[in-house]
Amino acid sequence: MGAAAFDGRDPVSSPTRFRDAYQECERITREQARNFSYGIRLLPGPKRGALSAVYAFARRVDDVGDGDLPREDKLRELKNCREAVHQASTDSTDPVLVALADAANRMPLPLEAFDELIDGCEADVRGTSYTTFDELLHYCRCVAGSIGRLSLGVFGTDDPRVATARADALGVALQLTNILRDVREDQINGRVYLPASDLAHFGVHLEPGGGFVEDSARWNRLMRFQAARADRWYTEGFRLLPMLDRRSRACCASMAGIYHQLLVRIATNPNAAMHQRTSLSGWRKAGVAARSLAGMTP
């Protein structure tokens, strides 16, 4: 399949099978990527299709980890996902794999990064907890740095060594934000991601499956510390933006900008994170996307 055969904007020159496969990935992204779809839709057709394929496969892996299956079944499903991506081919009957394989034929997608995503999901299924920030960092690089590096394969860069490190850092920033946003929901589901050493340092007891943290002064100090640390990862990750072409920069700035606003909200009112999931309105997310398209940095 030559590079000119598919153009996401041009149904006439795109073989129907490929067009349908990308359309399915874009549908999944539209329906499920509550925050990232605002950025992904700013990309031109072929890149939008490719990043949607990355999103759709990552969503599938994540859904196995977060789903209701018994532990052994989840591990088996994750193994299947691993094999599926290793064998991804445009001859597949699975539209997400067709789109992923086609995108990888056209762009330097490091598909092996999905192995790291799956490693991270397996750690979740096994109930791994983290004693130090370095351990948590390794997890964040697996589940989100990997997506940053895959996204960079879609965006393109002239300096892969520097850009890869920055894309990885941006993924870490987003994942740290995600952990702070979902702290209560994860706790209810028996998962505590915050490093035990930080919890001990701030005198906070966060038991898997346990109740609300009562001492809001200590909680607030812990959360502000975590938010400041995440913010430093954004500072490093945002250095990727000037390395990207205009539309990729807008996409990346929008994806990261929306999550950065979540972080600002969490840091402003850490107590709320114990009671409800912090979110932004559709208008606010669209505003971040519009500013990103206009070339403004988050």
Ligand SMILES: CC(C)=CCC/C(C)=C/CC/C(C)=C/COP(=O)(O)OP(=O)(O)O
């Ligand atoms: C270079 C670059 C683009 C870096 C960023 C990489 C990236 C998008 C990482 C995703 C990490 C993350 C918090 C996923 C949650 O997805 P979700 O669909 O569960 O999110 P939601 O719960 O907010 O909807």
